[in-house]
Amino acid sequence: MFEFFLVPAIIIFIGIIFILIAAGTKRQGKKKLAVCTAETKGTVVRWLHKKTINDYADSVDDIWFPVYAYDVEGKHYEEKSPVALSERGELYAETVLHYEPGNPTNFYANIGNYGCLILIFRLVGWILILGALVAMGIIYNMES
Numbered sequence: 001m002f003e004f005f006l007v008p009a010i011i012i013f014i015g016i017i018f019i020l021i022a023a024g025t026k027r028q029g030k031k032k033l034a035v036c037t038a039e040t041k042g043t044v045v046r047w048l049h050k051k052t053i054n055d056y057a058d059s060v061d062d063i064w065f066p067v068y069a070y071d072v073e074g075k076h077y078e079e080k081s082p083v084a085l086s087e088r089g090e091l092y093a094e095t096v097l098h099y100e101p102g103n104p105t106n107f108y109a110n111i112g113n114y115g116c117l118i119l120i121f122r123l124v125g126w127i128l129i130l131g132a133l134v135a136m137g138i139i140y141n142m143e144s
Contacts, residue, residue: 004139011132018125022118029114035100036108042070042097047088048080064088070097072104079105 048065063084070077099107 004143005136008132008136008139011135012129015125015128015132018121018128022121022125025114025121026118029118032108033098036098036106038072038099038101040070040072040097040099042068042095042107042109044089044091044093044095045069045078047091049088050084062086066109068095068097068107068109070099070104070107072099075104077104079107081109083108 044066046067048067050063050065052061052063053059054061063086065084066081066089068077068079068081070079095109097107097109099105
């Protein structure tokens with residue numbers, strides 16, 4: 001009877017991993033918000049292209065990193081964003097950058113997008129867990 005519960009248990013474990021990733025992403029975003037308290041205008045001056053190998057689909061994916069130019073206290077910076085995008089965006093697009101006052105190279109743009117990512121990971125995690133629990137209940141009732 002144990003082998004019938006193995007697959008749902010693995011699915012529950014995967015669901016927990018999704019929820020933990022969501023929690024870690026939220027914590028990381030809060031840390032960034034806490035230290036990056038100053039604002040400046042930034043402009044995308046170029047896009048860095050990188051190819052990544054997708055082991056599951058045996059394909060190569062393209063990702064793009066925006067490079068922002070911005071000025072803080074009379075000093076000019078050009079920094080690559082730590083967040084990659086699946087498509088290259090508009091060149092010379094302006095945005096508000098939030099940076100750490102003591103370390104202007106620590107910055108973020110559009111951290112609000114993390115909220116959507118966190119929500120998706122939480123939903124997927126809970127759907128996996130609840131679906132596996134329902135399956136376990138059905139299996140248990142069929143075996144009884």
